Amino acid sequence: MKEFDVLIVGAGPAGSFAAERLARADVRVALFDGRPPGEPKACGGGVTSKALKAWPHLLEAVGRTIDELDMYSPSGKHLHMELDEPFAVYSRIAFDTFLRERAREWGAEIFAEKISARGFKRTEPKLEPRRLHVAPDPVATTTPRGLPAQGPRSAPASDTDGWIVKTQSGAEFSCQYLIGADGANSAIAKKLAGPLPPAEMEVAFGYRAPLPELDEAATVVAFLPKWVGYAWAFPRIDHVSFGIATTQDAFDHEKLDELLWDFMVSYYSWYRTAAGRQRVNGEPMRIWEKPNDDTQASGLRSELRQTAERYAARIPGLAPRTWDTRKACGDGWALLGDAAGFADPVTGEGIYYALRSAELFADAYLKGTPKDYEQLWRKDFGGELKRASQMRHRFYGNFWGAPFTDRMIKFARGHRGIRKVLGQLVAGDQGYLNLKKKLARSALKPL
Numbered sequence: 001m002k003e004f005d006v007l008i009v010g011a012g013p014a015g016s017f018a019a020e021r022l023a024r025a026d027v028r029v030a031l032f033d034g035r036p037p038g039e040p041k042a043c044g045g046g047v048t049s050k051a052l053k054a055w056p057h058l059l060e061a062v063g064r065t066i067d068e069l070d071m072y073s074p075s076g077k078h079l080h081m082e083l084d085e086p087f088a089v090y091s092r093i094a095f096d097t098f099l100r101e102r103a104r105e106w107g108a109e110i111f112a113e114k115i116s117a118r119g120f121k122r123t124e125p126k127l128e129p130r131r132l133h134v135a136p137d138p139v140a141t142t143t144p145r146g147l148p149a150q151g152p153r154s155a156p157a158s159d160t161d162g163w164i165v166k167t168q169s170g171a172e173f174s175c176q177y178l179i180g181a182d183g184a185n186s187a188i189a190k191k192l193a194g195p196l197p198p199a200e201m202e203v204a205f206g207y208r209a210p211l212p213e214l215d216e217a218a219t220v221v222a223f224l225p226k227w228v229g230y231a232w233a234f235p236r237i238d239h240v241s242f243g244i245a246t247t248q249d250a251f252d253h254e255k256l257d258e259l260l261w262d263f264m265v266s267y268y269s270w271y272r273t274a275a276g277r278q279r280v281n282g283e284p285m286r287i288w289e290k291p292n293d294d295t296q297a298s299g300l301r302s303e304l305r306q307t308a309e310r311y312a313a314r315i316p317g318l319a320p321r322t323w324d325t326r327k328a329c330g331d332g333w334a335l336l337g338d339a340a341g342f343a344d345p346v347t348g349e350g351i352y353y354a355l356r357s358a359e360l361f362a363d364a365y366l367k368g369t370p371k372d373y374e375q376l377w378r379k380d381f382g383g384e385l386k387r388a389s390q391m392r393h394r395f396y397g398n399f400w401g402a403p404f405t406d407r408m409i410k411f412a413r414g415h416r417g418i419r420k421v422l423g424q425l426v427a428g429d430q431g432y433l434n435l436k437k438k439l440a441r442s443a444l445k446p447l
Contacts, residue, residue: 004030006365007165007175009115009188012041013351014337015181016099018358019108025366030173031103034114034182041092042204042313043351044234044241048428049085051352061098063090064236069426070284072222073406078284079413081423089219089234089241113167115187120178122161122332161332177370178333179361181354184314186339193327193335200319200341202229202348203251205312206243209264209304211235212271221426222263222287223405227256228396230347231263242267242308245348247317263287264308265300272296315348316341323386329373334361342377345389352428353381387432 006022008015011033019031035041045063052058067086071079104110163178180188184201211217217235224230229246244260270285290297318326318341328340336342337354344350357377364373399407412419421439424430 001172004028004175006177008179010182011100014354014358016103019103021362023106023108029108042311044232045090047088049087050428063088066219070220072287073409074225074403077409079409085427119166180339181336184316184338189339201248202315202317204245207308208239209308316343317345320389345392
């Protein structure tokens, strides 16, 4: 049986980033990647400007920088935004591989193994802390990437049992701390923090499809007509990620899939017009409208069905009351990213919170106080996520007799200040706690 200080289940952004930060301090880390090779996660792959500024090394991953965005309301109203702070779009296969390989280079051991729901149990406590060995001159010691190593630390003693983890292949591992970073359906979270009800889950599904025959494909967010949620078209290096994110309790696969195909056909049809080829912003796509040429639409659908690759996943969307009671750590365990419920309930965005939760836990662990992680995440971003959950129904509800998203885009089209705040919200630089005040202040400024 192999022994480790920390065992991390799930090699997405949260798990890999935590593994890297712990391994840099000579913590013995095992990282389990149970996802089949090449299987994409249902995610637009957008990484906010807030995340890029916090961790500039993310720009080393192969992706596409987005500095303009086309947004559409449920009725098809169009808003073109040039962003003050660009965000990035990555293939999740490429992005996750980039972070996982960084963890490997720092010394984390990676296992292509899956942990079952019954694959972990408690062991006897070990109360003696282990001194971690690091070279005495951390500034002079560099990693394969040329970054300085961390100083010497002590792994925290545990006042509870350790863990024995068994993979589906039958291999066994032991550790003092067990970390769940295995997504919204986390088996570890269900057992240690309790399952979430269907009403607190969102669904994302989509297709990877070829890039249009154009150098610069449009980045599009389109709010759904008569549904909670939105569709996206995020161009990546070698394909476009199309998808829909909506609540699980409102999920109707057949109708939403047809809606997504209408969206995809509208996207490609636009590029076969003069406006699309020239990227004329004054002539937007006809989102949510049936195409005038049924023959062309049928041909596009046939082409796409031969090339598009489908994917799907769940995303946490916690209710306001749940944020007050949901625990992300306990005796000898912690949850990161989607496994902890850390995703924006309005947009479903979770990469920033995955990385930040990994950073906060690693910092607490290396200080010898891993239980401080609970207070750290609540103080750092817990209030923002709770506020987002309070706003979700208003955001996708009605305002003055029309969908709020319709009103929002209408106001932004006619007011530069509101458009700027909306752009900051999309890029991740504008939070929810002061959003109302910021919008009101912007509305009072001259047009």
